[in-house]
Amino acid sequence: MIIDCHCHAGKGDGLTGPWDTDASLEKYSRRASQAGINQTVLFAAFHSDYAVANREVARIVASRPGRFFGFAFVNAVHDRGRVSSLVRQAVEEFGFVGIKVHRHDGNITREVCTTARSFSLPVLYDVMGEVAVCELLAQEYPDVNFIIPHLGSFADDWRAQTALIDIMVRYKNIYADTAGVRRFDILEQAVRRAGAKKLLFGSDGPWLHPGVELAKVRALALSIPDESAVLGGNFLRLIGKAGQPARMVNEVGLADFRHIHHLPIATHTHRGDPWLQEEVLC
Numbered sequence: 001m002i003i004d005c006h007c008h009a010g011k012g013d014g015l016t017g018p019w020d021t022d023a024s025l026e027k028y029s030r031r032a033s034q035a036g037i038n039q040t041v042l043f044a045a046f047h048s049d050y051a052v053a054n055r056e057v058a059r060i061v062a063s064r065p066g067r068f069f070g071f072a073f074v075n076a077v078h079d080r081g082r083v084s085s086l087v088r089q090a091v092e093e094f095g096f097v098g099i100k101v102h103r104h105d106g107n108i109t110r111e112v113c114t115t116a117r118s119f120s121l122p123v124l125y126d127v128m129g130e131v132a133v134c135e136l137l138a139q140e141y142p143d144v145n146f147i148i149p150h151l152g153s154f155a156d157d158w159r160a161q162t163a164l165i166d167i168m169v170r171y172k173n174i175y176a177d178t179a180g181v182r183r184f185d186i187l188e189q190a191v192r193r194a195g196a197k198k199l200l201f202g203s204d205g206p207w208l209h210p211g212v213e214l215a216k217v218r219a220l221a222l223s224i225p226d227e228s229a230v231l232g233g234n235f236l237r238l239i240g241k242a243g244q245p246a247r248m249v250n251e252v253g254l255a256d257f258r259h260i261h262h263l264p265i266a267t268h269t270h271r272g273d274p275w276l277q278e279e280v281l282c
């Protein structure tokens, strides 16, 4: 069983690049089945309205039962105040099992994290190289699992990727996917230091070839149990409780989070770093 944990699907409504224009699965499906990939996690391309985009992904997921999983894409900024209702629909109506957030849309918020917590969903958050936030996510939401795609940087910033591995070593709830990582030594380092249990195979299809991405994982020459963890076991573990309401939670003594969505939602998404005199964005 091989599961690709990272693939886009459906139409974007932008026109600036493949990422917000079109994520047709026609070639992807052929390439994936030739490579022996049995199941794939789908989420939208960039879109100005993820309610629309998620519904299209839901239609694709439903078209081939057992072949696809769905993640709800949310824009942490534009969807402020409706993240929970978008995710609730995705879980209850579409059967989705995770949340996707991209920093290109806006920085992740407490609203996203508490929603993930209340539905027991993993969050796949593209930090675009800003891996330091994972320290905060890991500490503030120890009961939420975060998958950081591209080992922290699609741009292949080795500094960010190496820093993310440190964070994966130190926090049990920070994972990474392999999609688009070019420097093979860094993938090897991730497995060696953080362990195969912290890495998930993802392709970033349909724009990257899933067979090429899978070959990288094969080239790691892992033991059979470690390889099967990376190729699907870890993902299945992370979605094991998807959709179940959060109950008693873990060793930090945070007992019950069902009340948490009643908390006021922060109105600032980025306050800037006062020590660097960064501009304050709201």
Ligand SMILES: [Zn+2]
Pocket: 006, 008, 204
């Ligand atoms: Zn992607």
